[in-house]
């Protein structure tokens with residue numbers, strides 16, 4: 242036992258040391274400029290891996306490293322929250338296994354460079370299999386499927402938008418799971434518990450009763466408000482749209498993004514929830530540790546522990562109480578399937594012994610986003626030097642403190658939305674034509690060039706369908722845990738054509754917005770050229786835009802639902818309302834995989850709530866004095 246402690250403490254020592262360095266650092270403009278230069282070079286040349294063989298062990302030997310009460314697989318958004326909350330119980334030993342490392346770079350704190358982070362070794366580098374209904378104007382008809390590795394998970398490289406969805410979403414979850422504890426009234430306290438809300442932009446309407454103070458996650462707005470945000474909100478006012486707090490009583494309306502940054506700096510979910518508690522003796526974090534399997538007793542169907550690789554060696558660890566799977570929306574189903582939990586036929590095809598026949602990976606959802614509607618303007622852009630922007634960043638303000646070039650957002654309902662959910666999200670970005678964009682999104686040059694056409698000095702109004710009907714899959718390529726999973730988004734494929742119709746309505750609404758007096762002041766004009774593959778359609782006709790959408794819509798990375806919760810596994814549910822895998826004991830899933838329906842937009846806020854709820858549920862299961 243002593244040896245094990247030593248082993249673990251050597252492994253975590255590295256990350257604690259890095260943490261201290263961070264506290265001592267005060268970056269200067271010159272240092273940031275050097276970091277930007279290095280990251281630019283990396284992002285423009287980085288070749289993504291196509292598998293996880295870097296984690297492959299050097300021999301077949303397996304070393305046992307003993308036992309922990311809870312073993313958490315993946316230290317991402319959900320894993321960080323759960324580790325923080327479970328380690329509050331000092332008598333419980335917690336082990337987090339994370340494939341990536343602890344990331345501590347001033348560069349990562351600048352949201353304005355978010356896209357560069359996705360093109361670095363923080364990224365797993367997943368892509369979809371070739372698509373037939375979306376992403377057609379992308380290399381190999383493949384959508385990118387960005388996910389990050391490292392403590393904090395995909396919050397290391399994401400846009401830090403904080404959003405929860407519509408209150409009725411959670412009432413619907415209570416119905417689906419047959420468990421009233423998921424109703425909005427019951428989950429609102431959990432949303433508030435995580436949050437430390439700060440009103441920085443006084444133009445933002447706030448419904449204070451929906452917000453928390455003093456939680457781990459700082460939530461704020463970018464300041465100062467930029468021209469594009471103000472214009473976007475004015476245009477919406479002229480269309481009769483209410484300006485609202487989208488995290489209040491209704492999500493429908495236009496608003497300013499709430500970001501989970503702290504004084505304008507990226508705060509990963511690891512920074513927020515785990516760095517304050519790293520000194521807890523019962524919290525153990527092993528980075529660069531790649532889980533290949535959950536070990537399950539075939540007779541009792543009890544999860545016993547986990548096998549993982551680290552620096553060429555293979556280890557086995559026991560979970561005295563439970564294994565908690567939070568490896569994200571692609572790898573959580575992958576690990577379940579590798580462990581014998583998944584669709585029976587598929588597992589047999591892969592040569593994997595079936596432990597539990599469940600429809601794992603069969604209901605993947607993502608929101609199609611069209612970012613290629615470039616519009617020429619005569620807008621005068623403020624002249625800002627990099628030095629000036631960095632100076633502002635060091636003061637917690639300015640354009641580098643947000644991931645998109647505007648903070649304005651609108652959540653709306655199309656004519657096809659039968660309930661009261663937002664199914665469309667819009668935001669306007671000031672954009673420039675760039676080879677980097679082509680690399681980041683994975684465009685073909687031909688499609689990208691045609692979408693720009695003769696547009697200059699452009700803005701792009703992005704259209705998301707945030708409540709789509711189509712769904713796709715995650716499957717194994719083989720029984721080899723070092724193969725990447727096969728990701729098929731299958732967006733905009735529903736037989737009724739609902740998702741396409743919503744996106745087309747979105748295009749029309751963009752043109753409505755451009756006709757408002759506010760937007761007319763920047764003289765908006767569409768000067769794109771006909772896209773390759775759409776030449777046969779009459780330019781800018783309905784048929785043309787349908788073709789345009791299939792060529793240019795891609796994944797928005799709000800992926801969910803690969804292990805949905807529900808009441809009945811025969812209807813596709815993988816976990817019950819307490820997030821326990823059906824038919825298997827001592828195994829929970831508690832990340833983006835479990836969302837049973839869309840929550841209309843950016844999922845991190847909701848995933849954090851789910852993780853808070855998972856931790857409370859586990860505490861109530863094992864500590865009878867907590868109700």
Ligand SMILES: Cc1cc2nc3c(=O)[nH]c(=O)nc-3n(C[C@H](O)[C@H](O)[C@H](O)COP(=O)(O)OP(=O)(O)OC[C@H]3O[C@@H](n4cnc5c(N)ncnc54)[C@H](O)[C@@H]3O)c2cc1C
Nearest residue numbers: 315317318319390394395399400401402532833843844845
């Ligand atoms: C570019 C981009 C922008 C986004 N912007 C926003 C936004 O602004 N707002 C928002 O709400 N959402 C945004 N999202 C989505 C959001 O980041 C994700 O939905 C969220 O991070 C998912 O949380 P998770 O806990 O399910 O998984 P993750 O945060 O991805 O964590 C999973 C963790 O598990 C680890 N892991 C995986 N497999 C293994 C293994 N075999 N062994 C050990 N560890 C493993 C991974 O390395 C990772 O750290 C964005 C996503 C992307 C890609």
Ligand SMILES: *[C@@H]1O[C@H](CO)[C@@H](O)[C@H](O)[C@H]1NC(C)=O
Nearest residue numbers: 291368379380381382383683
């Ligand atoms: C596209 O497909 C070709 C042929 O299968 C392959 O060689 C190439 O690596 C693929 N490119 C990407 C970016 O996946």
Ligand SMILES: *[C@@H]1O[C@H](CO)[C@@H](O)[C@H](O)[C@H]1NC(C)=O
Nearest residue numbers: 380676679680683684685686
């Ligand atoms: C697009 O063009 C640029 C510049 O010519 C080139 O470097 C890049 O490889 C091209 N990308 C693709 C996907 O063909």
Ligand SMILES: *[C@@H]1O[C@H](CO)[C@@H](O)[C@H](O)[C@H]1NC(C)=O
Nearest residue numbers: 291292718719724725726727
């Ligand atoms: C699937 O496995 C085959 C055979 O090993 C390999 O060639 C292929 O690249 C893999 N596909 C993916 C998406 O990893």
Ligand SMILES: *[C@@H]1O[C@H](CO)[C@@H](O)[C@H](O)[C@H]1NC(C)=O
Nearest residue numbers: 618619620621761762763764
């Ligand atoms: C842009 O065009 C609009 C509409 O024609 C006009 O009113 C406005 O003055 C122009 N602005 C600039 C900066 O040229």
Ligand SMILES: *[C@@H]1O[C@H](CO)[C@@H](O)[C@H](O)[C@H]1NC(C)=O
Nearest residue numbers: 694695696767768769770771
């Ligand atoms: C773009 O410019 C070219 C050359 O000036 C012109 O022939 C073409 O019609 C323009 N296309 C659009 C869509 O405005």
